[in-house]
Amino acid sequence: MPAGWLLLLVLLIAALGYGLGRRRALVSAGGNIRVLHSLPAAYGWNVAMAVLIPSLLVLALWSFAAPRVIGAMVVPLLGAGEGEVSLLMGDVRRVAEGLVRLGVDVSTVAPEGLRERLGEVGIALGQDVSPATLAAAARYDVLAARSDWLMTVLVLAIALGAAAWTIRRTTSALRARNEVERGVLGLLVAAALVAIATTVGIVLALISNTIKFFGLYPATDFFFGTTWSPSFGGGSELGILPLVWGTLYISAISLLVAVPLGLLSAIYLSEYASPRVRAWAKPMLEVLAGIPSIVYGLFALLTVGPALLVVFGDGGLGIMQGGTAVITAGLVMGIMLIPFVSSLSDDIINAVPQAIRDGSLGLGATPSETIRQVVIPAALPGIMGAILLAASRAIGETMIVVLGAGAAARLSLNPFDAMTTITAKIVSQLTGDSDFNSPEALVAFALGMTLFVVTLALNVLALWIVRRYREQYE
Amino acid sequence: MNDLRLFERAQAVDETKISAKGVNVHYGAAHALKDVSVEIGDRRVTAFIGPSGCGKSTFLRCLNRMNDTIPSARVTGRIELDGQDIYDPRVDPVQLRAKVGMVFQKPNPFPKSIYENVAYGPRIHGLARSRADMDAIVEKALRRAALWNEAKDRLNAPGTGLSGGQQQRLCIARAVATEPEVLLMDEPCSALDPIATAQVEELIDELRQNYSVVIVTHSMQQAARVSQRTAFFHLGHLVEYGETGQIFTNPRDPRTESYISGRIG
Ligand SMILES: Nc1ncnc2c1ncn2[C@@H]1O[C@H](COP(=O)(O)OP(=O)(O)O)[C@@H](O)[C@H]1O
Ligand SMILES: [Mg+2]
Numbered sequence: 001m002p003a004g005w006l007l008l009l010v011l012l013i014a015a016l017g018y019g020l021g022r023r024r025a026l027v028s029a030g031g032n033i034r035v036l037h038s039l040p041a042a043y044g045w046n047v048a049m050a051v052l053i054p055s056l057l058v059l060a061l062w063s064f065a066a067p068r069v070i071g072a073m074v075v076p077l078l079g080a081g082e083g084e085v086s087l088l089m090g091d092v093r094r095v096a097e098g099l100v101r102l103g104v105d106v107s108t109v110a111p112e113g114l115r116e117r118l119g120e121v122g123i124a125l126g127q128d129v130s131p132a133t134l135a136a137a138a139r140y141d142v143l144a145a146r147s148d149w150l151m152t153v154l155v156l157a158i159a160l161g162a163a164a165w166t167i168r169r170t171t172s173a174l175r176a177r178n179e180v181e182r183g184v185l186g187l188l189v190a191a192a193l194v195a196i197a198t199t200v201g202i203v204l205a206l207i208s209n210t211i212k213f214f215g216l217y218p219a220t221d222f223f224f225g226t227t228w229s230p231s232f233g234g235g236s237e238l239g240i241l242p243l244v245w246g247t248l249y250i251s252a253i254s255l256l257v258a259v260p261l262g263l264l265s266a267i268y269l270s271e272y273a274s275p276r277v278r279a280w281a282k283p284m285l286e287v288l289a290g291i292p293s294i295v296y297g298l299f300a301l302l303t304v305g306p307a308l309l310v311v312f313g314d315g316g317l318g319i320m321q322g323g324t325a326v327i328t329a330g331l332v333m334g335i336m337l338i339p340f341v342s343s344l345s346d347d348i349i350n351a352v353p354q355a356i357r358d359g360s361l362g363l364g365a366t367p368s369e370t371i372r373q374v375v376i377p378a379a380l381p382g383i384m385g386a387i388l389l390a391a392s393r394a395i396g397e398t399m400i401v402v403l404g405a406g407a408a409a410r411l412s413l414n415p416f417d418a419m420t421t422i423t424a425k426i427v428s429q430l431t432g433d434s435d436f437n438s439p440e441a442l443v444a445f446a447l448g449m450t451l452f453v454v455t456l457a458l459n460v461l462a463l464w465i466v467r468r469y470r471e472q473y474e
Numbered sequence: 475m476n477d478l479r480l481f482e483r484a485q486a487v488d489e490t491k492i493s494a495k496g497v498n499v500h501y502g503a504a505h506a507l508k509d510v511s512v513e514i515g516d517r518r519v520t521a522f523i524g525p526s527g528c529g530k531s532t533f534l535r536c537l538n539r540m541n542d543t544i545p546s547a548r549v550t551g552r553i554e555l556d557g558q559d560i561y562d563p564r565v566d567p568v569q570l571r572a573k574v575g576m577v578f579q580k581p582n583p584f585p586k587s588i589y590e591n592v593a594y595g596p597r598i599h600g601l602a603r604s605r606a607d608m609d610a611i612v613e614k615a616l617r618r619a620a621l622w623n624e625a626k627d628r629l630n631a632p633g634t635g636l637s638g639g640q641q642q643r644l645c646i647a648r649a650v651a652t653e654p655e656v657l658l659m660d661e662p663c664s665a666l667d668p669i670a671t672a673q674v675e676e677l678i679d680e681l682r683q684n685y686s687v688v689i690v691t692h693s694m695q696q697a698a699r700v701s702q703r704t705a706f707f708h709l710g711h712l713v714e715y716g717e718t719g720q721i722f723t724n725p726r727d728p729r730t731e732s733y734i735s736g737r738i739g
């Protein structure tokens with residue numbers, strides 16, 4: 001039975017269970033709700049949850065594990081070496097799927113002409129179907145059908161069994177409300193675990209591929225190399241320093257733009273602007289935050305770069321070779337970050353209690369003295385947090401850099417030179433036609449890992465600063 | 475000799491520091507203060523009493539133009555400090571507030587050290603010429619607020635780390651450090667325990683030597699203990715204003731009588 005139908009059936013059993021559980025509770029109380037330990041609906045939910053949780057869990061786990069287990073079981077039929085298995089298994093799955101769509105008897109079908117017939121039902125293959133592949137695919141179908149059947153029986157048995165057991169337990173004294181509460185708690189914990197497990201999984205994948213990369217390319221050359229020149233023919237130099245430099249340079253310029261402008265506009269908005277100005281200025285700023293970064297990239301490439309070139313290029317001061325440069329990307333990224341800094345800082349400044357503003361004004365301080373000496377110091381931890389958040393956005397930003405900063409990995413002090421960043425190089429290393437096991441492709445994971453560590457360090461630093469200030473001020 | 479001093483004292487008593495005539499305050503459409511006229515004497519303590527919401531804080535905030543910070547508030551009428559209209563466009567509210575200090579109902583120390591809290595006002599008004607000067611000002615203010623003994627060993631600790639009563643005394647020290655001529659106190663003891671309250675009352679009595687003090691209080695005993703004159707507000711009106719002894723022993727208005735005997739409140 002397809003998983004969709006099975007799911008529907010389980011839901012139906014749960015719904016029936018809800019009704020029966022509720023009825024039974026009412027009946028056992030003689031129709032008097034006051035005798036019941038819990039509200040009637042709680043008894044219903046208790047049954048429904050007892051049905052849904054285990055059966056859906058089994059359904060999910062089985063659907064996840066079955067293709068892998070079956071795949072492992074048919075691999076020996078292919079008689080292929082380690083390297084080809086993953087490629088061939090792709091074909092096996094597609095052929096197996098195609099055979100089901102054709103509706104042929106898997107024990108009699110012949111490999112000749114099969115590729116064309118599969119093509120007609122929408123399964124495109126890169127090569128003719130070999131007898132070994134066909135045999136594996138046929139076996140795959142048999143095993144899949146068996147697994148499907150087993151899963152259906154198991155899930156339905158669990159659903160019905162749980163329903164029967166829980167309905168039997170339902171009496172007026174059953175603490176259904178507490179059991180439902182426990183079930184809800186379990187669901188919440190499970191949701192949290194999924195989030196954590198995903199994070200851990202991503203980090204583990206990063207780490208394992210990074211280790212693989214360092215097996216092929218020396219770590220010291222990676223971390224201390226000053227040249228970045230990948231060549232897919234081999235003999236690449238993959239030093240990260242030019243990329244780190246480019247990343248930091250562009251981020252620094254963008255923060256130099258975003259922090260003063262963002263902070264000053266936040267101060268204006270929260271302390272000086274009349275409610276009318278605030279009512280339209282704040283949403284306007286927040287619209288800036290909603291613009292996709294690719295649009296900023298276009299803006300850098302088509303507007304800011306050429307404009308800078310007019311002033312600093314050959315026609316002007318002659319210190320800028322092309323429109324794509326550190327300064328271009330930095331300026332545009334700074335504009336992108338203004339709403340981040342201003343919106344967060346505005347909220348933080350607004351959270352400073354009016355009472356301490358009054359205290360300062362009541363001593364004869366001017367509004368700007370009050371802001372500089374009382375409001376900003378009180379809001380500083382939050383503002384630092386906002387700035388570090390902006391910094392980690394700047395470091396992780398990709399599109400503006402790809403379009404605005406150029407592609408040359410270069411260690412240079414001149415902000416009018418083209419440079420590139422870690423993120424931009426991750427993109428270019430993975431978008432080529434490369435073998436995923438070569439150091440040139442795997443280096444992307446090492447770059448990603450470095451980025452991750454830097455961002456994590458920034459966040460930890462932000463937390464540390466915030467905590468230190470909080471101790472001082474609270 | 476004795477007669478002479480009596481004479482001097484009588485002179486001081488008659489001087490008016492603040493005179494308010496026909497003051498009305500609206501918050502948007504709400505009429506919060508209705509035609510209030512009061513003369514507040516120099517070097518004495520004036521108490522404002524009355525049930526909650528009757529406009530005591532509103533009136534107090536008129537006296538140093540703190541209502542300017544509330545967008546919806548509109549003040550009309552005339553208030554003079556030493557004969558000068560404080561709502562005159564030529565008067566800078568910032569300078570006015572340096573002369574008319576304020577202590578708020580809830581302690582509101584700045585998130586700074588105890589020292590910096592007290593030094594804040596003198597610093598923005600340039601009252602100290604040297605570090606030693608400032609040290610002296612801070613010590614004097616803390617002593618007057620009866621906080622010196624508790625705070626002298628932790629001047630660099632955050633002011634927000636003090637207990638509620640200590641925080642309020644810090645706010646008082648902060649206010650007196652700028653040497654205002656008038657000190658407005660809006661229920662300064664409502665968050666304090668009896669011991670701290672007694673200390674603050676002692677301080678108010680001492681401040682009277684140099685300043686005029688206006689105190690809003692909910693405690694009739696407190697008004698009777700510290701003030702020389704008492705004003706009773708009710709529903710935005712100033713119902714009765716006179717010598718404290720007279721207000722409490724022989725009120726003229728029946729509403730005052732009911733309030734102090736606990737029948738309205
Ligand atoms: N910021 C404000 N905005 C609008 N109305 C206010 C504001 N402050 C006080 N009021 C109103 O003005 C009246 C007097 O308040 P207030 O002066 O605080 O009274 P009191 O200090 O005597 O308890 C009350 O009705 C109150 O609701
Ligand atoms: Mg009040």
